[in-house]
Amino acid sequence: MHPENKHEKIILAPIHRVTTGDRILWSILAGLLLTGIALWVYQFIEGLGVTGLNRPVYWATYLTNFVFFIGLAHSGTFISAILRVAGQSWRAPLTRAAEAITLFSLPFGVAAILADMGRPERIFNVLFFGRYQSPLLWDFTAVGLYLLSSMVFFYLSLLPDIALCRDRLTDVPQWQQKMYRVLALGWQGTPEQFHRLERVLDGMAIFMTMLVVTVHTVVSWVFGMTVQPGWHTALIGPFFLLGAILSGTAAVVIVLSILRKVYNLEKALPVKLFNSLRKLLITFTLGWIYMIIAEYLTAGYGNMTEEMHVVQDKFTGDYALLFWGMVVLVFILPLLIFIFKGKNNIGWMVFASVLINIGMWIERYIVLVPTQVSPRLFHEMAHAKYFPSIVEIMITVALFAGMALLYTVFTRFFPIIPLWETAEELPTGELSHQPATTQG
């Protein structure tokens, strides 16, 4: 390795140092992922009878995962694109870690949909017999475009750093050098290349901001466009969107703190970055409780029979523990921690962020399942039951393991902090090869 300054040395250090610990972690994660794939094959052969799904509950744990992963994916776009549009330069060191969450969580969101389908090959019917009347097709278009755009946005912002790896990391294995050579696309780091890259990233940031709003709104409309209690509300779009940005930003805090600790990136990821994220999280947490109150006060005040079945189920019935647990995990505890303990304390910040993400997964579950247990028309006749089977639980674990596997492997082969973007933030003289960028 031939880094040309201290900043490069710190950020490039984790690359080319695959440790025994990495191999053990990757093996465990790969094992969990393979177990999930094996169980999915078993489910495909045996049918959805091996899950807890049954009439009238068709969408439960798998769809909860779908909504949750799409929500996590919003972290990258929020941190990178929206804050870029807003001209927030402090976001620079966080962007790649956040964008990587987007990139590696979206495929597992899509995989959750496939797991929910008894006949997954019928996904192609969307293309062959697509009918634009259906919100599912809106979803397919929006999520497909979001995945594609996120990949391009991620790759383009990574391009100068891949070229840097190509030029600096000359002592890594041949295959790795070849990978950098191919992926760098002959990048030379000329001022004109940087100028064009900045222009495209600025333009894409605006487009990505629109996409992030569209995608989660459309995801919510899959539920909202059905005339079901708890789902058929105009608030469901912004509610899903805000929840997505909240869980995504909390996920960024968790990932950054792990990277900071494991890869010794304390200088590159100072505590003040976490303090900025803390302020964002306080805002989003308050926004989330506002949405909850607006949603349930409207439903409760209306006192419509079918709505009240679902509301009562959540407030005092079978789902009360989950519902109030969710309020404690997403709102009460994190807010107290952020206000009284979180400032300058990464450990407390991470703890609150973990609570938020557990709570947000429960929130997705709470939105989906109680409505189907007491759906419109059916609620007069009976009260259905749903509990996830071991197959659903293990496939869920596999989805999270798969995402973590891709993420941890990525951080060992590519710089997780954007060198060319953070170089601009350093004082002159600390860098010998500062990229000659111009603002587009």
Place this chain on the structure above:
Amino acid sequence: MDIGNLVYAFFNNPGPGGVVVVTVLGLACVIYYFLTRWIVYGGKGK
């Protein structure tokens, strides 16, 4: 030409929706390809 029937046919027939999906994603691929090319070629040959 009956625009109303055309709109109705677009939304209610199996097929056109798939064409829209493929067109949107295909067009995005083409645009992103040329943008990447434009960036990478910046300053070459000068």
